[in-house]
Amino acid sequence: xxxxxxxxxxxxxxxxxxxxxxxxxxxxxxAFKIFGNEMKEDSSKTEGTVTLTLSxxxxxxxxxxxxxxxxxxxxxxxxxxxxxxxxxSVRFEKTKNVNVTDSGMVVLGDSELYSNVYVxxxxxxxxxxxxxMVGGVYVFVNQTVDLNTTSFTGTGRIIxxxxxxxxx
Numbered sequence: 001x002x003x004x005x006x007x008x009x010x011x012x013x014x015x016x017x018x019x020x021x022x023x024x025x026x027x028x029x030x031a032f033k034i035f036g037n038e039m040k041e042d043s044s045k046t047e048g049t050v051t052l053t054l055s056x057x058x059x060x061x062x063x064x065x066x067x068x069x070x071x072x073x074x075x076x077x078x079x080x081x082x083x084x085x086x087x088x089s090v091r092f093e094k095t096k097n098v099n100v101t102d103s104g105m106v107v108l109g110d111s112e113l114y115s116n117v118y119v120x121x122x123x124x125x126x127x128x129x130x131x132x133m134v135g136g137v138y139v140f141v142n143q144t145v146d147l148n149t150t151s152f153t154g155t156g157r158i159i160x161x162x163x164x165x166x167x168x
Contacts, residue, residue: 045126045127045128045133046126046127046128046165047124047125047126047165047166048124048125048126048127048163048164048165048166049122049123049124049125049163049164049166050122050123050124050125050132050134050139050161050162050163051088051120051121051122051160051161051162051163051164052120052121052122052123052134052139052158052160052161053118053119053120053121053158053159053160053161054117054118054119054120054121054145054147054156054157054158054159055116055117055118055156055157055159056116056117056118056119056147056154056155056156056157057095057116057156058095058114058115058116059114059115059116059117059154060113060114060115061092061094061111061112061113061114061115063092063115063117063152063154064090064092064115066149066151066152067087067090067117067119067149067151067152067154068087068090069087069088069089069090070086070087071086071087071149071150071151071152072085072086072087072149072150073085073086073087073121073123073147073148073149074148074149074150075146075147075148076121076134076135076145076146076147076148077137077145077146078137079134079135079136079137081135081136082123082135084123084124085121085122085123085134085135086121086122086123087119087120087121087149088120088121088122089118089119089120090117090118090119090120091117091118091119092115092116092117092118093115093116093118094110094111094112094114094115094116095110095111095113095114095115095116096108096109096110096111097109097110097111117154117156118159119147119156120160121147123135125139125163127163127165132161132163139158139161140158140161141158141159141160141161142157142158142159143157143158144156144157145157145158
């Protein structure tokens with residue numbers, strides 16, 4: 001296997017082979033230290049801030065007195081932990097009504113009784129390969145949710161969802 005000149009199979013010097021293997025190991029260790037943590041982080045759950053935008057249609061207009069920025073969410077579907085949920089913005093838009101005038105003309109007008117409500121909620125959550133999780137439950141756009149604060153109860157649909165990774 002090793003000839004009189006110290007070559008493996010008569011072609012490679014054994015010392016040169018050892019030097020090449022040591023250099024390859026050093027390169028591997030350096031690459032793992034640089035890129036290994038990034039690979040591990042991508043495959044595990046990443047913590048961050050989740051922003052949910054809810055749309056609640058045809059809510060009684062008086063509800064504007066009962067849902068406010070800063071409200072804490074006490075129930076959000078059946079999530080186990082809603083302690084970090086907070087209302088960060090609320091927008092009311094009057095619902096459109098179709099009205100027929102005395103002359104038989106059809107007109108579109110604003111409803112005085114009902115509004116569409118858009119609520120933005122922030123919470124702490126986690127993101128992984130399967131999606132975004134808040135309160136121990138995965139959330140997704142177009143999901144129907146029940147929302148309760150101390151003074152408001154409503155059902156809506158998630159129309160916006162974003163995740164901002166916490167910097168460490």
